[in-house]
Amino acid sequence: TAGITQAPTSQILAAGRSMTLRCTQDMRHNAMYWYRQDLGLGLRLIHYSNTAGTTGKGEVPDGYSVSRANTDDFPLTLASAVPSQTSVYFCASSDGREAFFGQGTRLTVV
């Protein structure tokens, strides 16, 4: 079973460039989330979507945007990357009873 698939696994990105992190789930969960994980700060919510067509801002949304055109896909876009966006990014989905994570995207902005 695939569960949640994130791509790419890792990326080095020049500052000022844009990038989209992809996230796809096959569990038909309504809710999806994007987190970043940094040493000492834990998992912090960037954006979320409770159902297709709706999105909301989390704790650290600045510099990021999301869309939810359908149930399965929840891409995260960095319009103009900065070094402080260097992090590990995790996508998750939930049906309210369980929540599952992808394996993460390690992003380095130089």
Added chain:
Amino acid sequence: EDQVTQSPEALRLQEGESSSLNCSYTVSGLRGLFWYRQDPGKGPEFLFTLYSAGEEKEKERLKATLTKKESFLHITAPKPEDSATYLCAVYGYSGAGSYQLTFGKGTKLSVIP
């Protein structure tokens, strides 16, 4: 604003030495409390969901319990392979029909042979 605090930040146990990890929380409209295990370089692995005070769930050497203000993850006779970071999260109401999953910073468990 939902808040989740985990303690201790790090815990070293001898193999077979039982202990508990704590997760205290404040949340509006708790829908569930989740426990995860995370190994280095990997995504969090789902362990349990608890829904109401008094509920308990078990999986191998792990047992999770829930009160109105906190949850405990009890580890009985741990083995080195139980070494990981354990994360707690609350699934709470954030207004306008939305729910968010808010995490604590985790407890890093090391089990020494």
